[in-house]
Amino acid sequence: MIKIEILEKYGAFRRLYKKSEIIFEKDKLATHYYQIISGSVKMNNFNDEGREFIQGFFTVNQCFGEPPLFLERTYPANAEVVEEAELMCVSKANFLQLMAENPEVSIIMIENLAQRLHYKSVMAAEISTQDSEHRLLQLFDYSITYFNFKKENNGFHIDLTRQQMGDLTGLRVETVIRTIKTLEKKGELKIINRKVYR
Template sequence: MIEIELLEKYDAVRKCYKKSEIIFEIDHLATHYYQIISGAVKMNNYNDEGREFIQGIFYANQSFGEPPLFLDRTYPANAEAVEDSELLCISKNNFLKLITENPAISINIIEILAQRLHYKSVMAAEISTHDSEHRLLQLFDYSISYLNFKKDNNGYAIDLTRQQIGNLTGLRVETVIRTIKTLEKKGELKIINRKVYR
């Protein structure tokens, strides 16, 4: 992502958030660019019944919540720390100045936003037209490609809880658990010490 030294040159500030602490809320005006130094952050919404839908989970060296900065719009989701996290925050004006004065960073941001738009398009199609097995495999393959999940002798460890998988795919946790077991029987996944590997 953007080098820490460069962000600090444009007056970025380090902020720490505890697990479950809200970073920003839906419908609030976007005022800052956020980049994760350590920890993890999820962007989420809740339906009228209180069920969570996770728009995305972001990890160290990733940013989140940028689109409203370019549109003068409010955030379409909440941002919440998944674990204790340290972030770099830079004001919208300083962020826009940074990308104007550093064209290579602008290209990098465009690529990241295009990647996320592609993911949203793929997952929207998955949720509306595909069965649970297909949804999980698509999510896992995307996560392996773009979230830098670690590979060991067992394959890629899917570093998501069953609840997070459900909230990312629109499935109930019970369905996620059943589907993972079915995919294991089909040889698509491995389950070792309750951890899912692809």
């Protein structure tokens, strides 16, 4: 993402957030650019029944919540800390100045936004039309790239809880568990010590 020294040149400051702490809430006006130094963050929404839908996970060297900075819009989702996180924060005005004065950073940001838009488009199509097996396999395959999952001896470890898998695909946890077992039997993935590998 954006180099730390460039962020610091435009007034970035570091801030520590505890697990489960809310960084910003849905419908609040966007005020800062956020980039992760350590830890992880999720963006989520809740339906009328209180069920969580996860928009995405963000980890080291990724940014989140920046689209509203360009649109004069409020946040479409909440940002919540998954693992204690240290973030670089830059005010909206300074961030927009940084973008205007550094075309190479603008290109990086455009690529990042395009990647996210592609992910959302793929997952929206999967959620609306495909069965549970297809949804989960698509999530796993895309997540290996998008969430930067690392390859281990058993394959790529899908570092998501069953609940998170459900929240990302619109499936119930029970359906996720049942589907994972079916996919293991079909040889599409491995389950070792309750961890899922693709």
